[in-house]
Amino acid sequence: MNVSEETVSHSTGQSQSRLIRFIKLVLYPVFWLIRHPSRAAALGVTMVLVVLFIAVAGLWLWTGYHLAQARNHVARGHNAAAYSHLQRCAIIRPDNPEVLILSARIARRSGATDEAEALLYRYEGRHGMSEALVLERLLLRAATGDVEAVEAQLTARSASDGPDGELAFEGLVSGLITRFRWAEAYRHLAEWRARYPRSTAALLLAGKLEEQRQGYELAIGYYRQILEIDTDQDEARLRLAT
Numbered sequence: 031m032n033v034s035e036e037t038v039s040h041s042t043g044q045s046q047s048r049l050i051r052f053i054k055l056v057l058y059p060v061f062w063l064i065r066h067p068s069r070a071a072a073l074g075v076t077m078v079l080v081v082l083f084i085a086v087a088g089l090w091l092w093t094g095y096h097l098a099q100a101r102n103h104v105a106r107g108h109n110a111a112a113y114s115h116l117q118r119c120a121i122i123r124p125d126n127p128e129v130l131i132l133s134a135r136i137a138r139r140s141g142a143t144d145e146a147e148a149l150l151y152r153y154e155g156r157h158g159m160s161e162a163l164v165l166e167r168l169l170l171r172a173a174t175g176d177v178e179a180v181e182a183q184l185t186a187r188s189a190s191d192g193p194d195g196e197l198a199f200e201g202l203v204s205g206l207i208t209r210f211r212w213a214e215a216y217r218h219l220a221e222w223r224a225r226y227p228r229s230t231a232a233l234l235l236a237g238k239l240e241e242q243r244q245g246y247e248l249a250i251g252y253y254r255q256i257l258e259i260d261t262d263q264d265e266a267r268l269r270l271a272t
Contacts, residue, residue: 093122100132105193107231109136110264125156134166143174165194169201177205188218196226203235207242215239230256230263237269 096115103112113136119129130153137146147170153163165187168180180201187198199222206215219239222232237252249269256266 089122093119093126097123097126097128101128104132104135106260106263107139107234108262108264109139111262112136125152127153127157127160127162130156131162131166134170138166138170138173143170146170165197169197172201172205173208175205175208177202177209177211180205185218188222196222196229196231200231200235203232203239207235207239210242212239212243228259230260230266233259234263234266237266241269 096118100112100115100119103109103115112132116129116133116136119126120133123129130149134146134149134153137143137149146166150163150167150170153160157163168183168187171177171180172184184198184202184205188195188202190198199218202218203215203222206212206218215235216239219232219236222229223236226232233252233256237249237256240246240249240252253266253270256263257270
């Protein structure tokens with residue numbers, strides 16, 4: 031055998047040795063598991079629990095993200111976008127109290143009052159009475175034309191600052207528009223807009239009131255103001271288009 035053949039043979043032997051060591055290294059965990067079955071079982075259970083924990087945590091975070099998005103969209107009057115996020119929440123947490131309340135609010139705003147009522151009954155059955163439930167039922171009664179029965183309560187609530195105060199104004203004005211009580215609707219709208227001058231909900235109802243009174247140019251002006259404040263307000267855009 032010449033020098034060249036010896037070199038090739040030595041190189042081949044080294045390659046085979048490295049390959050054998052690599053295979054042993056790869057298969058070592060398998061051999062270890064075979065030699066220690068009880069430890070292997072414990073390790074398997076631990077890995078399953080870790081995977082389950084990660085999956086549950088991931089789903090919880092995923093639902094929390096969509097609920098936060100829905101909350102934001104409902105507050106801004108983006109009902110279609112909010113509905114999409116709430117549908118995702120309902121896959122994992124269908125009876126979450128906030129999911130039910132926000133879903134009922136969207137249904138009420140969309141005119142689906144029977145659906146809103148069913149969601150509120152479901153909320154009460156799962157979670158009992160709460161301030162959020164009481165308020166949403168007052169708003170629903172006003173929206174269905176029974177504004178006289180809840181007018182005093184909503185007027186008192188409208189004096190408070192924050193989201194609940196705005197919701198009370200929304201319920202009052204929408205209920206008064208339904209009953210063609212224009213003078214009272216104008217009065218509450220004036221107070222609402224004085225306290226919340228950039229409220230797109232107030233502008234939207236002001237536009238609807240003018241439409242009802244056939245003041246279409248005024249209504250168009252309100253809808254354009256909404257889009258200057260919030261370009262994603264689809265209902266205002268739709269009303270302008272029609």
